[in-house]
Amino acid sequence: MGIPLREIIYEIGGGIPDGRGFKAVQTGGPSGGCIPAGHLDLPVDYESLVKVGSIMGSGGMIVTDESSCMVDVAKFFIEFCMSESCGKCVPCRVGTTHMYHLLERICAGEAEERDLATLEELCDVVRNTSLCGLGQAAPNPILSTLHYFQDEYHAHVVEKRCPAGVCHMADQEVKA
Ligand code: SF4
Numbered sequence: 246m247g248i249p250l251r252e253i254i255y256e257i258g259g260g261i262p263d264g265r266g267f268k269a270v271q272t273g274g275p276s277g278g279c280i281p282a283g284h285l286d287l288p289v290d291y292e293s294l295v296k297v298g299s300i301m302g303s304g305g306m307i308v309t310d311e312s313s314c315m316v317d318v319a320k321f322f323i324e325f326c327m328s329e330s331c332g333k334c335v336p337c338r339v340g341t342t343h344m345y346h347l348l349e350r351i352c353a354g355e356a357e358e359r360d361l362a363t364l365e366e367l368c369d370v371v372r373n374t375s376l377c378g379l380g381q382a383a384p385n386p387i388l389s390t391l392h393y394f395q396d397e398y399h400a401h402v403v404e405k406r407c408p409a410g411v412c413h414m415a416d417q418e419v420k421a
Pocket of ligand 1: 330335337376379
């Protein structure tokens, strides 16, 4: 507890292979938030992680490098939460499914700017009305990436391109 993220990632974890740059670290398991480089000196404790939009959760960490698309990352994690939803309450059961489909549209270059507002609103509803921690935390990867990687969402929705070359969009060459 209290060890900075930078130390865990670069000293204990050995850093990022092949000299690639750091993009984000997701803490706490699939429903944790994605923390950008600007917070690498954050000490790892419950309160500090919550302040930057993430959680301690399982204590796990997933580091993404510059080759990752953060919209695709958010889609990956909400897909997991959607599949783990027990279905007992509507906000989680229906909300995670809607969030996943909205992210699918964004990644495919089919979304409009108003979809981003809908996505954010949906996250807020699911977070505040779900019955248990799964639904309440499921929006974290989306909200944190909307906050810290707004430019990537903008590129997908407005410019119809994936800056990392991960998402398969018409008219864009996909990274090999
Ligand atoms: S929030 Fe919890 S109770 Fe509600 S559907 Fe999701 S997993 Fe089930």
